[in-house]
Amino acid sequence: MDPETSTPSEMTFSVLSSAAPVLAPRVGKLAIPGRQAISTPHFIPLTTRGAVSHIAHDVMRKETAINSLYIGLEDFIEKKHPAPLYKTPVAPGESPLRRFICAPDDMPMILAPRRFPAIPCPPTNTETSIAVLTSVGFRQLSAHQWVEAVQNLRPDIAIGLADIVTAQPPGIRRRGKMVDRTHAFTRDALEQLYGSSLAEDKKSKTAYFAPILPLENAQQSLYLEDLETEFRDRLSGLALYESTSLSFIPKDIGDLPRLLLSEPPTPHDILREISLGADLLTVPLIGTCSNAGIALAFTFPSPSNTEERGEPQPLGIDLWPSEYAKDTSPFLQGCECYACRHHHRAYLNHLLAAKEMTAWVLLQLHNHYIMDQFFAGVRDSIQRGTFEEDIHAFNRAYAPTLPNQTGAGPRLRGHYLAPRQGTDHPKRMQKVYGRLDGLSDKFNESQSSVATPDTDAEGLERHGFAEKV
Amino acid sequence: MLRVNVKSVVGVAAITIDQQCKPDKRPYRLIVPERIANAAIVTPRVFFMQCHRSLARLRPRILHSLSSIATMSTTAEPARKAMPSALTFDRHAKCSTTKARASTLKLPHGDVPLPIFMPVATQAALKGLTYDQLRDTGCMLCLNNTYHLGLKPGQEVLEAVGGAHKLQGWDRNLLTDSGGFQMVSLLKLATVTEEGVRFLSPHDGSPMLLTPEHSISLQNSIGSDIIMQLDDVIATTSPDHARIKEAMERSVRWLDRCIDAHKYPERQNLFCIIQGGLDLELRKQCCEEMVARDTPGIAIGGLSGGEAKEEFCKVVDTCTDLLPEDKPRYVMGVGYPEDIVVAVALGADMFDCVWPTRTARFGDAIVSSGTLKLRNRQFAHDFSPIEDGCTCNCCRPKDKGGLGVTRAFIYHITAKETVGAHLLTIHNVHYLLTLMANARQAIMEDRYPAFVRQFFSNIYQGDKSKYPEWAVGALRGVGMDLLAD
Numbered sequence: 001m002d003p004e005t006s007t008p009s010e011m012t013f014s015v016l017s018s019a020a021p022v023l024a025p026r027v028g029k030l031a032i033p034g035r036q037a038i039s040t041p042h043f044i045p046l047t048t049r050g051a052v053s054h055i056a057h058d059v060m061r062k063e064t065a066i067n068s069l070y071i072g073l074e075d076f077i078e079k080k081h082p083a084p085l086y087k088t089p090v091a092p093g094e095s096p097l098r099r100f101i102c103a104p105d106d107m108p109m110i111l112a113p114r115r116f117p118a119i120p121c122p123p124t125n126t127e128t129s130i131a132v133l134t135s136v137g138f139r140q141l142s143a144h145q146w147v148e149a150v151q152n153l154r155p156d157i158a159i160g161l162a163d164i165v166t167a168q169p170p171g172i173r174r175r176g177k178m179v180d181r182t183h184a185f186t187r188d189a190l191e192q193l194y195g196s197s198l199a200e201d202k203k204s205k206t207a208y209f210a211p212i213l214p215l216e217n218a219q220q221s222l223y224l225e226d227l228e229t230e231f232r233d234r235l236s237g238l239a240l241y242e243s244t245s246l247s248f249i250p251k252d253i254g255d256l257p258r259l260l261l262s263e264p265p266t267p268h269d270i271l272r273e274i275s276l277g278a279d280l281l282t283v284p285l286i287g288t289c290s291n292a293g294i295a296l297a298f299t300f301p302s303p304s305n306t307e308e309r310g311e312p313q314p315l316g317i318d319l320w321p322s323e324y325a326k327d328t329s330p331f332l333q334g335c336e337c338y339a340c341r342h343h344h345r346a347y348l349n350h351l352l353a354a355k356e357m358t359a360w361v362l363l364q365l366h367n368h369y370i371m372d373q374f375f376a377g378v379r380d381s382i383q384r385g386t387f388e389e390d391i392h393a394f395n396r397a398y399a400p401t402l403p404n405q406t407g408a409g410p411r412l413r414g415h416y417l418a419p420r421q422g423t424d425h426p427k428r429m430q431k432v433y434g435r436l437d438g439l440s441d442k443f444n445e446s447q448s449s450v451a452t453p454d455t456d457a458e459g460l461e462r463h464g465f466a467e468k469v
Numbered sequence: 470m471l472r473v474n475v476k477s478v479v480g481v482a483a484i485t486i487d488q489q490c491k492p493d494k495r496p497y498r499l500i501v502p503e504r505i506a507n508a509a510i511v512t513p514r515v516f517f518m519q520c521h522r523s524l525a526r527l528r529p530r531i532l533h534s535l536s537s538i539a540t541m542s543t544t545a546e547p548a549r550k551a552m553p554s555a556l557t558f559d560r561h562a563k564c565s566t567t568k569a570r571a572s573t574l575k576l577p578h579g580d581v582p583l584p585i586f587m588p589v590a591t592q593a594a595l596k597g598l599t600y601d602q603l604r605d606t607g608c609m610l611c612l613n614n615t616y617h618l619g620l621k622p623g624q625e626v627l628e629a630v631g632g633a634h635k636l637q638g639w640d641r642n643l644l645t646d647s648g649g650f651q652m653v654s655l656l657k658l659a660t661v662t663e664e665g666v667r668f669l670s671p672h673d674g675s676p677m678l679l680t681p682e683h684s685i686s687l688q689n690s691i692g693s694d695i696i697m698q699l700d701d702v703i704a705t706t707s708p709d710h711a712r713i714k715e716a717m718e719r720s721v722r723w724l725d726r727c728i729d730a731h732k733y734p735e736r737q738n739l740f741c742i743i744q745g746g747l748d749l750e751l752r753k754q755c756c757e758e759m760v761a762r763d764t765p766g767i768a769i770g771g772l773s774g775g776e777a778k779e780e781f782c783k784v785v786d787t788c789t790d791l792l793p794e795d796k797p798r799y800v801m802g803v804g805y806p807e808d809i810v811v812a813v814a815l816g817a818d819m820f821d822c823v824w825p826t827r828t829a830r831f832g833d834a835i836v837s838s839g840t841l842k843l844r845n846r847q848f849a850h851d852f853s854p855i856e857d858g859c860t861c862n863c864c865r866p867k868d869k870g871g872l873g874v875t876r877a878f879i880y881h882i883t884a885k886e887t888v889g890a891h892l893l894t895i896h897n898v899h900y901l902l903t904l905m906a907n908a909r910q911a912i913m914e915d916r917y918p919a920f921v922r923q924f925f926s927n928i929y930q931g932d933k934s935k936y937p938e939w940a941v942g943a944l945r946g947v948g949m950d951l952l953a954d
Contacts (some may be wrong), residue, residue, distance in 0.1 A: 056891040057872045058862045060601060076881070084877050102872045118917045135885065169713045227587075275931050325622055326629040342600070346630050350593065357597030357887050411887055422793040 009207035021254035039281035050101030072115030074132035095154035111155035162211035209234030217248035288361035291409035300377035302397035320407035337369035554765035568816030571912035586690030616648035632692030666730035742770035773802035782943035829893035832883035861899035
């Protein structure tokens with residue numbers, strides 16, 4: 001089926017090379033009129049409150065290759081509805097969301113109900129809404145509000161509402177409910193966005209990615225069947241929450257782009273997910289490494305000389321240790337990123353120790369660049385047909401895990417942290433002021449040893465310093 | 470009787486000074502220690518400094534009386550170490566009414582148009598900005614803080630890396646302060662002696678000593694284009710006049726030690742710092758002493774410590790009258806736009822302050838009508854740029870190649886994401902640099918008084934009754950009527 005005619009949006013996705021419709025890596029191109037095309041497999045840079053963490057808008061445009069943004073609607077919800085975001089004045093047809101967050105005109109924007117990774121919410125989802133965490137606390141985002149948001153905010157891609165249970169594995173009854181609710185959310189949203197009762201100009205131009213739940217195939221088979229048949233014409237893509245879901249994508253929707261919302265802990269896991277057929281991936285490890293002071297240090301395919309070195313190479317360099325204090329080499333030898341072209345390890349080591357924000361800016365630039373190169377290498381490798389061997393070589397060449405975090409990251413705000421129950425837990429942020437309070441005695445001591453001579457007049461005379469007259 | 474017998478090494482003359490001591494104190498006769506006499510000391514001035522160090526353990530009162538002797542000796546000593554200069558200062562125009570000057574300061578890392586505001590990159594990073602972003606704002610000269618760089622990354626690293634320019638990847642000019650200001654800001658933890666400042670390391674609490682020699686050595690390692698002498702800073706609001714006088718005199722003595730310790734006068738410009746609190750007589754004395762030492766530039770220090778604005782203006786006005794026309798004048802720690810605009814009229818050229826960058830992190834935007842607290846709810850729905858017509862990267866609309874940042878977006882993101890701080894920092898630094906560029910243009914075209922009137926009119930929406938009296942008074946003092954139409 002040709003996606004150009006089958007979806008109501010203007011987005012097209014063409015698979016350029018693939019060995020099999022499912023469970024095989026594939027190279028493709030996602031094109032939205034007026035926006036940069038995305039070559040897949042590709043990662044989707046994650047935003048918080050409309051900005052990629054630590055990367056200011058002008059730096060993003062000039063110094064990165066960021067070509068899509070993942071945006072969570074919950075970041076914009078305020079106490080009063082509608083939030084200021086909805087009131088952004090725009091030209092006809094322009095996206096208020098784009099204008100509000102100052103995104104470039106050609107930047108593809110993917111809007112989801114929740115940020116990624118989403119903080120688990122203690123309130124439960126309901127038949128008509130899901131629980132979200134906003135900057136003003138927990139709220140319910142109703143299915144109706146979500147559809148309204150997609151209609152008004154005009155993102156390029158919207159990820160459908162799903163009833164996901166994050167706190168603990170759902171029981172059997174809950175799983176049934178998840179499927180039923182998600183089915184209903186998808187059905188209603190598609191009807192309200194693209195329904196046949198709508199006039200042609202009222203139909204949404206946004207591409208809709210239907211969620212596939214992180215459950216077994218059998219549990220959501222009815223929902224999957226409907227996606228394949230009844231909803232097929234209105235779907236532009238699929239949003240998956242775990243890589244195992246890639247194995248049971250129905251054949252008839254196999255040509256839709258697959259966005260995998262997972263948290264691969266290492267590049268090895270990213271490769272595995274790609275080899276199972278993921279097209280777009282979320283890679284939160286970029287941000288976690290930047291905050292931890294770790295500069296990613298891998299390339300794909302692994303350089304031919306890495307295996308000869310015997311020892312597996314580290315996947316990243318923790319720049320906190322003082323051994324880098326005088327190291328004027330770039331973060332990673334041969335790296336062409338902004339940070340490596342202009343700065344060196346010694347500077348970053350200093351910035352981390354001094355807790356300067358610029359440290360995280362430079363790390364984000366470097367780590368995004370490394371990930372760009374990594375995905376470009378993956379696409380080449382798939383097209384060359386050497387992906388399988390390249391993965392094996394990569395697995396041998398590099399350590400299985402990223403280095404551990406040794407230093408403190410930036411101060412984390414509420415929207416990064418899961419709320420904790422009760423009161424008997426240590427403070428998240430240790431008090432910075434008053435650290436020297438206990439030292440006042442020590443200070444007095446040091447002070448007095450300066451001000452008073454430690455000998456009397458005779459002593460001074462004996463030392464030849466002065467004589468009594 | 471306190472008898473001080475001093476034989477100068479150059480053998481000019483033996484100075485014998487008798488001074489009355491209080492009868493209840495045991496008098497001392499000072500013996501010159503061997504090692505001082507044998508050291509290769511050329512001038513009695515340095516000799517006295519050495520005495521001071523040796524005497525640091527003597528009773529403060531005696532030390533105090535010796536201090537004045539040392540000062541006397543310095544004024545009496547005309548032969549000084551020649552002071553090369555690594556800058557040229559080209560004066561272009563002088564306001565025909567006020568004392569405002571437009572000039573260009575040519576430093577080793579590029580030309581700086583004066584008057585100028587210098588943003589403060591305290592720890593070798595301008596609060597989240599990349600140096601390309603800072604370059605975009607037009608900045609030619611920014612500050613690093615010696616005290617902070619001395620603690621992190623430390624002198625050893627600075628030496629190994631090859632200085633602060635190389636450390637932070639900044640190819641334009643740097644100015645470092647001496648660490649003296651931390652005496653005010655960390656007063657509870659510091660004591661000042663003739664030797665230097667003793668303080669506790671804020672990192673681990675260990676006692677440390679910062680002497681003029683340390684400070685200069687550190688700044689030599691940093692390699693900044695302008696370095697500052699270590700001065701004895703005390704709050705201008707201090708009621709202890711004796712202490713203020715002592716601080717002023719000590720600053721002069723420390724300047725001599727700084728000049729002697731300065732290793733690279735041919736590539737780093739040492740600026741002296743005029744002290745003397747709010748006492749104009751002390752300031753005059755200090756100006757006289759320091760101008761005689763012929764440093765490449767001159768700073769007026771110890772201000773911006775909470776003193777009344779009238780007093781601040783009087784001090785700047787008094788000092789600029791006594792300072793040579795052919796040297797740049799730097800008023801330290803001054804950063805409010807109003808203060809800067811008035812101080813320019815009083816004849817000052819350079820300013821620095823952390824306020825514009827700090828306030829940006831709290832969500833405050835500096836605009837021509839004052840300061841906007843963008844975290845206030847009223848801005849949540851305000852979709853205008855931070856300032857209409859501003860040409861910074863943030864405010865410029867998208868169709869003019871800018872980012873099109875709105876007040877509403879800053880409200881949304883500030884204090885929650887670091888990017889919010891970055892964006893507002895860009896705007897605030899750009900605002901101040903543009904303000905200075907406009908002031909300079911006005912001086913060149915000899916319409917600075919009109920510029921100042923327009924500036925105040927913008928802030929107070931033309932309501933002259935709200936104009937601050939200190940500004941009106943200070944400007945009247947330089948022949949300009951702020952209230953005129």
